[in-house]
Amino acid sequence: MFDFSVITSNAGLLWDGLLMTLYFTVITIAAGLVIGLVIGLIQLSTFRPLVLIGQIYVEFFRNIPLLVALLWIYYAFPIFANLNITKFWAGFIGLSCYVGSFYAEILRAGVQSIDPGQTDAATAIGMSYSQRMRRIILPQAFRKMIPPLAGQSIIQMKNTTLLSMITVPDLLYQASYISSFTYRPMEIYTAVGVIFLILLVPLTMLSRRLEKVGGKI
Amino acid sequence: MTAETPLAKVPVEAANDSRANVLELDRICLAFGDKQVLKGVDLDVKEGEVVVLIGASGSGKTSLLRCINLLNTPNSGSINIDGEFIFNVDAEGSRRPAISQSEVNRIRSKTGMVFQQFNLFPHKTAIQNVMEGPVIVRGESKAEARKEALRLLELMGLGEHGEKYPRQLSGGQQQRVAIARAMAMHPKVMLFDEPTSALDPELVGEVMNAMVDLAKSGMTMVIVTHELGFAFEVADRVVFLDQGTVAEQGAPEEVLLHPKHPRLKSFVGRFHESADLLRPFLEARIQEEATEA
Ligand SMILES: Nc1ncnc2c1ncn2[C@@H]1O[C@H](COP(=O)(O)OP(=O)(O)O)[C@@H](O)[C@H]1O
Numbered sequence: 001m002f003d004f005s006v007i008t009s010n011a012g013l014l015w016d017g018l019l020m021t022l023y024f025t026v027i028t029i030a031a032g033l034v035i036g037l038v039i040g041l042i043q044l045s046t047f048r049p050l051v052l053i054g055q056i057y058v059e060f061f062r063n064i065p066l067l068v069a070l071l072w073i074y075y076a077f078p079i080f081a082n083l084n085i086t087k088f089w090a091g092f093i094g095l096s097c098y099v100g101s102f103y104a105e106i107l108r109a110g111v112q113s114i115d116p117g118q119t120d121a122a123t124a125i126g127m128s129y130s131q132r133m134r135r136i137i138l139p140q141a142f143r144k145m146i147p148p149l150a151g152q153s154i155i156q157m158k159n160t161t162l163l164s165m166i167t168v169p170d171l172l173y174q175a176s177y178i179s180s181f182t183y184r185p186m187e188i189y190t191a192v193g194v195i196f197l198i199l200l201v202p203l204t205m206l207s208r209r210l211e212k213v214g215g216k217i
Numbered sequence: 218m219t220a221e222t223p224l225a226k227v228p229v230e231a232a233n234d235s236r237a238n239v240l241e242l243d244r245i246c247l248a249f250g251d252k253q254v255l256k257g258v259d260l261d262v263k264e265g266e267v268v269v270l271i272g273a274s275g276s277g278k279t280s281l282l283r284c285i286n287l288l289n290t291p292n293s294g295s296i297n298i299d300g301e302f303i304f305n306v307d308a309e310g311s312r313r314p315a316i317s318q319s320e321v322n323r324i325r326s327k328t329g330m331v332f333q334q335f336n337l338f339p340h341k342t343a344i345q346n347v348m349e350g351p352v353i354v355r356g357e358s359k360a361e362a363r364k365e366a367l368r369l370l371e372l373m374g375l376g377e378h379g380e381k382y383p384r385q386l387s388g389g390q391q392q393r394v395a396i397a398r399a400m401a402m403h404p405k406v407m408l409f410d411e412p413t414s415a416l417d418p419e420l421v422g423e424v425m426n427a428m429v430d431l432a433k434s435g436m437t438m439v440i441v442t443h444e445l446g447f448a449f450e451v452a453d454r455v456v457f458l459d460q461g462t463v464a465e466q467g468a469p470e471e472v473l474l475h476p477k478h479p480r481l482k483s484f485v486g487r488f489h490e491s492a493d494l495l496r497p498f499l500e501a502r503i504q505e506e507a508t509e510a
C-alpha cells in the first residue's frame with residue numbers, strides 16, 4: 001500500500017526543495033537577527049519617537065498573519081509601489097521582517113530582565129551607554145535569550161513552508177508538485193512530515209538543554 | 218560607650234581648615250513625579266573627610282548619593298566634583314553651561330560607588346570586575362590593570378579569590394570586591410549606600426574593617442549607614458537627612474550624643490543598642506590597635 005518508489009524516484013525534487021527550505025531558514029534567520037538587534041535596541045532607547053517606531057514595527061509584524069504578509073508583499077506591494085519584486089525577494093523580506101519582530105521582542109525582554117543595578121554599577125565606573133551595553137548588559141542578556149531564540153528559530157524553519165504559497169520551490173512546494181503528477185499525496189506528504197521531524201526533533205531537544213543551562217547564571 | 222573610647226580615628230580637623238572641597242553640592246532638588254524627595258540639599262565634603270549620612274528610611278539618602286554621580290538627575294542645583302561641574306542647573310531650569318555626556322562620564326568616574334546589593338558583574342571574575350573600569354573606561358593595558366586589581370584585592374583581603382565568580386563568594390567578600398572595583402578608578406571620593414545592610418550579621422565586620430582601613434588611608438568618603446557605632450568611630454562629620462533636607466550636622470559626638478532636632482533625638486535612641494551590637498567588632502579593633510602599638 002505504501003509505495004516508497006514514489007519517494008525514491010522523486011528524491012531529486014525533494015532534495016532540491018529541502019535545500020531551498022534550509023537556505024531560506026538560514027538567510028531569513030540571519031537577516032532577522034540583524035533586524036531584531038536594530039529594532040530591539042531602538043525599543044530600548046530613551047528617545048520616545050524611536051521607541052514608538054520600534055513598537056509599531058513589532059506590533060505590525062507580530063499581529064499580521066505571516067501568510068497574509070507574504071501574499072501582500074508578493075502580490076499587492078508591487079502594485080502600490082509600482083515595481084517588480086521576485087518571489088524570492090518577497091519571501092526573503094516577508095520571513096525576515098516577521099522573525100525579526102519576534103527576535104526584537106526577545107532582545108528587549110532579555111535586556112529588561114537584567115537587574116537595573118548592573119546598569120548602575122557600570123555607569124558608576126564611568127562607562128558610556130555603548131560600553132555598558134556591549135560589556136555588561138548584552139553578554140548577560142544573550143545567555144538568557146538563547147532558549148527563546150532557539151525556539152523562535154525552530155518555528156521559523158516550519159514557517160518557511162508558507163513560501164510554497166507564493167510558489168517558491170521549497171520542500172512543501174516540491175511535495176505538492178510531485179503529488180500533482182504521481183497522485184500519491186499520502187507517501188509524499190508523509191515523507192515531508194518525517195523530514196521536518198528528523199530535522200527539528202534534535203534541535204528542539206538541544207534548545208531544551210540550552211534552557212536548562214541558560215536558567216542558571 | 219563614650220567619647221573617650223580609646224580608638225584611633227581620623228582626626229577631626231578644625232572647621233576652618235584649608236583643605237580643598239572635593240565635593241560641593243549646592244541646593245540640590247530632586248522630584249520623582251509630584252514627590253519632592255530632595256528639597257535643596259547643600260553639602261560640602263573636604264579632601265580626606267569622612268561624612269556619614271543618616272536618616273530614616275525614605276528620607277532621601279540613597280537619592281542624594283545617586284545624585285552625586287548623576288545616577289539620578291536632579292531637577293536643579295549644582296554638583297561640583299574636584300573642581301569640575303558635573304551638573305549645574307538653576308531653579309529656572311537653564312543649564313549653564315551645557316555639559317556633554319562624555320564629560321559627565323569622565324567626571325563621574327572621579328567618584329566610586331558601593332551599592333547595598335553589591336551589583337558585581339556576575340559574568341566576570343572578581344579580578345575582571347575590578348579591571349573593567351581601568352581597561353574599558355580609562356584604556357589601560359590589561360597587564361597594568363591586572364597588577365593594580367590584584368593589589369586592591371589583596372588590600373581587601375581577597376588575594377586568593379581573584380579568579381572566582383561573584384556567585385562563588387560570600388556577601389562580605391562580594392562587597393569587598395565591589396569596593397576594590399570602585400577604588401580601581403582612583404576616585405577622588407567614595408560613595409557608600411548602606412554597604413552592610415544586605416549582609417548577614419557575621420559578615421558586617423569584615424566589610425566595615427575594610428572601610429575603616431580606607432578611611433585611615435585618607436580616602437574621602439560619603440557613607441550612608443544605619444551602623445551608628447561605625448559612624449561614631451569613623452566619621453569626621455555626621456549629617457542627618459530628614460524629609461529631603463539636612464536637618465542637623467556636626468561632629469559625631471555632637472550629633473549622636475547631643476542631638477537637638479526632635480526627630481534626630483528619636484532616631485539616635487537606637488544608638489546605644491547599635492553600639493552594643495557592635496561591641497565585638499569594636500573590641501576586636503581595640504585589640505588590633507593595642508598589638509600594633
Ligand atoms: N526611582 C524612584 N521613583 C519614584 N520614587 C522613588 C524612586 N527612588 C526613590 N523614590 C522615593 O524617594 C523617597 C526617598 O527614597 P530614598 O532616597 O531611597 O530614601 P532612603 O535611601 O533614605 O531610604 C522615597 O519615598 C522613595 O519612595
Ligand SMILES: [Mg+2]
Binds near residue numbers: 279411
Ligand atoms: Mg536607601
